[in-house]
Amino acid sequence: MAEETTKLICCKCNKELEMIKTDFSYLGHTFFTELPRCPGCGNVYISEELVKSRISEVEMQLEDK
Amino acid sequence: MKINDMTVQKLPENTWSLCPVCLRKIRAERVHLGQKIILRKNCPEHGMYETTIWSGFQDMSEWIGTKEKPFEGVPPCPESCGLCGDHLRSTCCIIYNVTNRCNLNCSFCLAGDTIEHETSLEEICKSFFSFIEKGKTLLQLSGGEPTLRDDLPQIVQAAREAGARYVQLNSNGIRLGEDPAFVRSLAEAGLSFVFMQFDGTNDDIYNSIRGKKLLKIKQQAIENCAVCNIGVTLVPTLVRGINIGDIGNILRFAIAQSPKVRGVHFQPATYTGRIPSTPTASDRFTLDELIHEIQHQTEGTICADHLLPSACDHPLCGFHGDFIVNNNQIVSLLNRKNTNTASCCNDDASGKNREFVGRRWERPDPNKYESSCCSNNLSDMESFLKAARINGFTITAMAFQDAGNIDLARLRQCSLHVYDNGRTVPFCAYYLTAWKN
Numbered sequence: 351m352a353e354e355t356t357k358l359i360c361c362k363c364n365k366e367l368e369m370i371k372t373d374f375s376y377l378g379h380t381f382f383t384e385l386p387r388c389p390g391c392g393n394v395y396i397s398e399e400l401v402k403s404r405i406s407e408v409e410m411q412l413e414d415k
Numbered sequence: 416m417k418i419n420d421m422t423v424q425k426l427p428e429n430t431w432s433l434c435p436v437c438l439r440k441i442r443a444e445r446v447h448l449g450q451k452i453i454l455r456k457n458c459p460e461h462g463m464y465e466t467t468i469w470s471g472f473q474d475m476s477e478w479i480g481t482k483e484k485p486f487e488g489v490p491p492c493p494e495s496c497g498l499c500g501d502h503l504r505s506t507c508c509i510i511y512n513v514t515n516r517c518n519l520n521c522s523f524c525l526a527g528d529t530i531e532h533e534t535s536l537e538e539i540c541k542s543f544f545s546f547i548e549k550g551k552t553l554l555q556l557s558g559g560e561p562t563l564r565d566d567l568p569q570i571v572q573a574a575r576e577a578g579a580r581y582v583q584l585n586s587n588g589i590r591l592g593e594d595p596a597f598v599r600s601l602a603e604a605g606l607s608f609v610f611m612q613f614d615g616t617n618d619d620i621y622n623s624i625r626g627k628k629l630l631k632i633k634q635q636a637i638e639n640c641a642v643c644n645i646g647v648t649l650v651p652t653l654v655r656g657i658n659i660g661d662i663g664n665i666l667r668f669a670i671a672q673s674p675k676v677r678g679v680h681f682q683p684a685t686y687t688g689r690i691p692s693t694p695t696a697s698d699r700f701t702l703d704e705l706i707h708e709i710q711h712q713t714e715g716t717i718c719a720d721h722l723l724p725s726a727c728d729h730p731l732c733g734f735h736g737d738f739i740v741n742n743n744q745i746v747s748l749l750n751r752k753n754t755n756t757a758s759c760c761n762d763d764a765s766g767k768n769r770e771f772v773g774r775r776w777e778r779p780d781p782n783k784y785e786s787s788c789c790s791n792n793l794s795d796m797e798s799f800l801k802a803a804r805i806n807g808f809t810i811t812a813m814a815f816q817d818a819g820n821i822d823l824a825r826l827r828q829c830s831l832h833v834y835d836n837g838r839t840v841p842f843c844a845y846y847l848t849a850w851k852n
Contacts, residue, residue: 412749415768
C-alpha cells in the first residue's frame with residue numbers, strides 16, 4: 351500500500367482505504383479500533399506510529415511482568 | 416506433629432533450611448502428608464521440626480514449575496548475606512529503615528523489640544547517594560513507623576534528588592490520617608505511593624492484632640492521600656482465627672475505593688521478630704490456601720487462574736494478579752491459561768517486576784488522563800488504555816519466611832532487599848530470629 355498525504359490507496363486493488371471498526375485479539379482479550387481497510391481485499395493498514403504507541407501499550411498492559 | 420509414614424511421599428526436590436532454634440544450616444525435604452506438603456528438617460542438636468508449606472488446593476509442583484534452580488553443593492546462605500555471587504536476583508525493591516520508633520505495639524512485628532535508634536538526615540542523604548541507581552531504584556521507606564519522623568518529607572526529597580525512580584512509604588497510616596498537611600508535604604517532596612497496613616474491615620480485627628481501633632483513621636488516610644494523588648495499596652497481615660474470614664470484605668472495600676486504592680498486598684503472618692507465640696502446624700496460612708479463600712470469598716469473581724506465581728522471587732514467596740476496576744467490577748488482565756510463564760525468570764526479572772508494580776501502584780497525573788474521552792466499554796482500545804492507566808488494580812501476596820519455614824532455595828531468589836550500613840540483605844535473612852526451644 352502506498353501512503354499519500356490525505357488518503358491511503360491499496361497497492362493490490364488500487365482502491366482507497368476506508369476507516370472501519372476492526373477487531374484484534376491478544377492473550378485472550380479482544381479489542382476494536384478504527385483502522386483504514388481496503389474495501390476490495392480487506393487488508394488493513396496499521397501505521398508504525400500506532401504500533402509503537404497504543405498497540406505496544408496494549409501489549410504491555412496485558413503481558414505478565 | 417505425628418507422621419503416618421504410609422501417607423508420606425517424597426517430592427523430587429530436596430532443599431536446605433535452618434534449625435529454628437540454633438539457626439544451624441541443615442538439609443530439608445518437602446514431603447506430602449495427605450493433601451498437604453510439609454517442610455521437614457532434623458537438627459542433630461534440637462531434633463525434628465516440621466511445618467506446613469502448602470495446603471493442597473493446587474498442585475505445588477505445577478505452581479513452582481521450572482522456576483527453582485537446584486542447589487550445587489552447600490548453599491552459602493544466609494551467612495554470606497548481603498548479596499553474594501550465588502544470589503540469583505538483583506534488587507527489585509530496597510528497604511531503608513528510617514526509624515525503629517513506633518506508635519503501635521502490635522502482637523506481630525517484624526522489627527521486634529529493639530533499642531530506639533534513628534539515623535540522622537545527613538547520614539541518610541549520604542547513604543542514598545551510595546546505593547540509589549538513577550532512574551531505576553524503587554526505595555521503600557520503612558521502620559518502625561517512618562511517619563514519626565518530622566523530616567520524612569526531606570528524606571523523600573533526598574531520595575528523589577539521588578535519582579530514585581519510585582519512593583514508597585510503608586506506614587500504619589495513623590499520621591497520614593491525622594495530619595493532611597504532612598501528607599501534602601510528602602506529595603510535594605515526591606512520594607510515589609503508600610503501602611498501608613490494613614488488616615480488615617472491622618475494629619475487632621485491629622483490636623486483636625494492633626491493640627486499638629484503627630479503621631476510621633485508615634479510611635481518613637486513604638482520603639488524605641487521594642487529595643494529593645498518592646496511590647495507596649492496602650497491606651493486610653493475615654492471622655488465622657482473626658481475619659482470614661475478612662479477605663473478601665477487604666477486597667470489596669479496596670475495589671470500591673479504586674482508583675484511590677491501587678490494590679491489596681496480602682501478607683500471611685510470619686513468625687519472626689515480635690510474635691505472640693511460635694506457630695503450631697495449623698497456624699500456618701499458605702499461599703494456595705489464600706488463593707482458595709480469595710476465590711471462595713469473592714464467589715469466583717476473582718479466581719485462582721487470575722493469580723500467577725511470582726516470576727521474580729521464588730514461586731512459594733508470592734503471587735500477583737493484574738486487574739482493571741470498571742464500574743465497581745473487577746476485570747482480570749492475566750490468566751494462567753493464556754500466559755507464558757516459562758520465560759519470566761530470564762533477563763532482568765527484578766527490573767520487570769519493579770516496572771509492573773510501579774506502573775500499577777502509582778497514580779497517573781490526573782491532568783493527563785482524567786479529562787480524556789471514552790466509554791466504559793473495555794473492548795474499545797482507547798477506553799481500555801485509559802482504564803488500565805487510571806483504574807489498574809493489583810492483588811498480590813508475599814509470604815515472608817521465619818525460622819520455622821525458611822527455605823534457602825527461596826531465600827537465594829529474593830529480590831526484596833534491606834539496606835543496612837552498606838550491605839544489601841535479602842529481606843527474610845535480615846529479619847530472621849531464632850525461636851526458643
